[in-house]
Amino acid sequence: MLTERQLLILQVIIDDFIESANPVGSRAISKKDDISLSAATIRNVMADLEELGYIEKTHSSSGRVPSEKGYRYYVDNVVGPHMENGNLSIMRDLVRDDFIDFEKLVQKSAEVLSDLTNYTSIILGPEIFETKLKQLQIVPLTDHSAVAILVTDSGHVEHRSFTIPAEISATDLEKIVNILNDRLNGISLARLPEVITTEVLSLMQMYVHDFEKSYQYLKSAFFKEQPVKLYIGGKTNLLTQPEFNDIKKIRAFYQMMENEDQVVNLLKTPQHGIKVTIGNENKFEEIKDFSLITASYQFGNEQMGTIALLGPTRMEYRKVITLLNALSNEMTDALYLWYKNNET
Amino acid sequence: MLTERQLLILQVIIDDFIESANPVGSRAISKKDDISLSAATIRNVMADLEELGYIEKTHSSSGRVPSEKGYRYYVDNVVGPHMENGNLSIMRDLVRDDFIDFEKLVQKSAEVLSDLTNYTSIILGPEIFETKLKQLQIVPLTDHSAVAILVTDSGHVEHRSFTIPAEISATDLEKIVNILNDRLNGISLARLPEVITTEVLSLMQMYVHDFEKSYQYLKSAFFKEQPVKLYIGGKTNLLTQPEFNDIKKIRAFYQMMENEDQVVNLLKTPQHGIKVTIGNENKFEEIKDFSLITASYQFGNEQMGTIALLGPTRMEYRKVITLLNALSNEMTDALYLWYKNNET
DNA sequence: GTTAGCACTCTGGCCTTCTGAGTGCTAATT
DNA sequence: AATTAGCACTCAGAAGGCCAGAGTGCTAAC
Known part of the structure; x- marks a missing residue:
């Protein structure tokens, strides 16, 4: 269990790193508004956090970077419990306006989602x-x-x-x-x-x-096998991420994204609700330094489809999770309404 | 008009460069089997060719690289006139086998084409x-x-x-x-x-x-505007090309490919038959160092759709042109047969 | 007309140096 | 006992210098 101070520092490090993509040093932290400690004190805290495995150095005299364990802690204990329902209105309008044609809705959602986040969105269409x-x-x-x-x-x-x-x-x-x-x-x-x-x-x-x-x-x-509907939005968004500067990585990533079966496999999860998979927790080698956030939407009790966002491990977890949560709820609601209308 | 010797050297330079992607020097040329001249002589010829604008140096003491004018000459005078009908059988089998569903055929053709060439294929579906x-x-x-x-x-x-x-x-x-x-x-x-x-x-x-x-x-x-059917195959193929090592280029390229309208615009040409567009001849800045080969297929006298391959200016023109020619003929034939059957 | 020879040029890889950001530790301060 | 200032140390990355190699252009000989 982390002390309050440790948690605070961890949060600051993660937030800063998510924004800047650069390792963050003690001096920079001590200058933040909500921190009133000297750099030296912070160094001590950071040493502790490192020992616990929540942050790492990129080399012996560099600033710190969140580890996967650090992100995991952050997601589970910081953003998870305090989920607000921001952005709900955008999602609601989107879903309500266009509901008549389900496929188009799904496709459009993928686009909006990737535009809003600058990550790559993947939507697994309804299981027809x-x-x-x-x-x-x-x-x-x-x-x-x-x-x-x-x-x-x-x-x-x-x-x-x-x-x-x-x-x-x-x-x-x-x-x-x-x-x-x-x-x-x-x-x-x-x-x-x-x-x-x-x-x-x-x-x-x-x-x-x-x-x-x-x-x-x-x-x-x-009765041939029905093709699964898969929509991918903003494939090129990731190119703007600074961690994507290695051509080899780009190749590996795009090659993987071209293989539909693999992508579908990646998304298929028995789990309802939001699921966050960070870095090496992912199934495939190719995305071992990506994070994947999936949310499923339902039709009655049957799971119908999955919405996901794929980005660097340095991802805006708070924003993304809120967004996906809102969209998946809206879609489930819309499906429910549709279903009811159909019965009459 | 080029002398026979000049033409020979130009061809060798282009063929070598297409294969290796490296500037080619006089010594390397003189070692080829079908060349029995010394490096010094070749240097003289090369100086001439450079003066005429068919080849260029990358820097003052480098080997030579074909210029766009050089490629143009090569395409018009070397590969154009001697078009063989190679690879016809692959294309024929493809088209004949699957003709029942036209859209699927088009889609599959795009795949086969990009696999066969390692470039990116773009097919504009039939104008319904x-x-x-x-x-x-x-x-x-x-x-x-x-x-x-x-x-x-x-x-x-x-x-x-x-x-x-x-x-x-x-x-x-x-x-x-x-x-x-x-x-x-x-x-x-x-x-x-x-x-x-x-x-x-x-x-x-x-x-x-x-x-x-x-x-x-x-x-x-x-009667809303009908969406044009556009199939793109092997988007990631170009990543393996050595000229594609600059992240900025990659970004610009993919961003352009995401814009369907622009891609459609690129392919739309009033011209029948094969058309080769080299480097700066292209409409858009983003592909000013690419070449685009388009072929149209017909339905009766009406133009129906376009097949294209997009690759670096250093492209295997001979292979690509033969291939596209074969496919477009096969598709036109198949469409004709289909049409006839429909009449009865 | 062709070729050998040679001086010259430029790139790209490699090594060195140097700076700046950041750390860990110790000793002083609160 | 916790916090902070001070200082020596480390390392990545940029900048510059130094070659080797590939290639050229030109001249003179064949």
Whole structure:
């Protein structure tokens, strides 16, 4: 447990370093308004803090820099407990204004977030499997090709082009669509394959010629793995950070960000609420000197998606955490309202 | 006009520099297999070439580097006339395999192209205004919101969510959709607004209550400016180029690439076929030491889209030009076939 | 016309020096 | 006993000097 004085000095060091990116020395600290101690005294405190592992030197006669342990302490004990709801209004306006199209909202949020913070924002879109089928449509283009369209109750639209095998006639296709629409309305996307196999298959068998073939085609058209929606905003923001001056780092970072699977993997967390991952706490080597703050937004009790900000370990934790918290709350609220409206 | 010897030396310099990125000296040239002249002779030729403006020194006692004029000459007189159709098979397989979904094809092409060349590829998707409306659909989600879906004969799907104003009833909405589908089928997207105003408006007036309001809403839902589809592949490839060692350059470049409008603007060219833009020939300051090779692909006589590769001025022009040429031909062919099939 | 030879130039790597910021410790002060 | 002033010491990074190497231009010989 830190003494009050130690905590004060630690805070000052972290705040100063977050702002300036330079190691902070005893003299500079003693000059701050809320410090009335001499540099020498502060040196003693700093020696203690270093021994405890909260700060470090970059070389034997340099000023101090917060260690990861230091940031962790700061996040857990300083910013965590005193979370204000600042910036709520911006987020609220954003979410309320644009809610009709969920995907666009998510995308725009990513942009706003990265503009506001100057870090890189990553948003994992809603898992559409949790939403329900509203309508299914097949539009023939030519004799042998068509596009299948699937609309969910959240206003999401998926489409796939596919070839119609010669064995399936236009009337058969129409019948199939009718059957599907009749039976599948309101079924969650996750359950679609199951329901098709148990209920629809037998129906098709009765009405449709060569149903087996049709079934195969439908399946391949709709039940391929759904791509995860991933939005990244302000990828270039990090370039302005002073710690990003090494070309090798830049390369490693961008190479990693190009790999969608890896980014998704990074964000996926079972945890609700805000989660802060500092430096080496991160999964991947490439971002071992970054910090990642994730917040999830919900749809009922199901987790739906994740919002995250990625920046240097020297990150404005207070600001970022407040912001993400506000946005995730707003999004959860908006989703709840939407859901309710949909029920009626 | 260059003498044969001068041309030979120029070629060697350019080829060597493209490969090594280092200024090339007389001694190195004289050692090449296809050169049987001494370094001193070559120095004389080089002095001539420099006087003519085709090569430059980086400092008074350095080797020579091609100037932009040099690259231009090389492209126009060396690679242009002797274009082989190499790599055709890769491109053909790519295009043929995947043609069903045009957008995915374009996206994948961008990837393949950047992988194959290690430069950044940019593809401007097909201008969907040239294609024709196949079907229009409105799917109501709740009492006051719906999603409008528009399918073109090329299999492209656009969708927009919108709010239904209280004044418009469900039956009216249905009527409107019926009218629209009836009248608009086969009309090119570009002509939609016009046809709606001249033909459909009067019909709506007859059948639909409060048609004016409905009309406004439809218009806003469908005839907003269509976003241009832009695919960029291998953004990080350029990081591996040695000329990209200056952080400022990197920043300027990425900042520019984030601005979609600017990128689109860069690619838009009235010209058919292959176009090479070297260094300062480019529109924007940010890429004044890059080269851009663009190729357009067609749909009938209408230009549809553009494929481009962006790399350092020290670019493998021969390879890139051959590749782009092949791909653009394949895409034009594929589009032609598709179009024909659609007619029948 | 071509080539060998030589003096000259410039870059980039390496070493040294020097300054300024910052520390740790000791002794004096409150 | 806690705080502070004073001082010697350390280290990074900037500035300058010093080469070696690659390359050139020019002259004179082939």
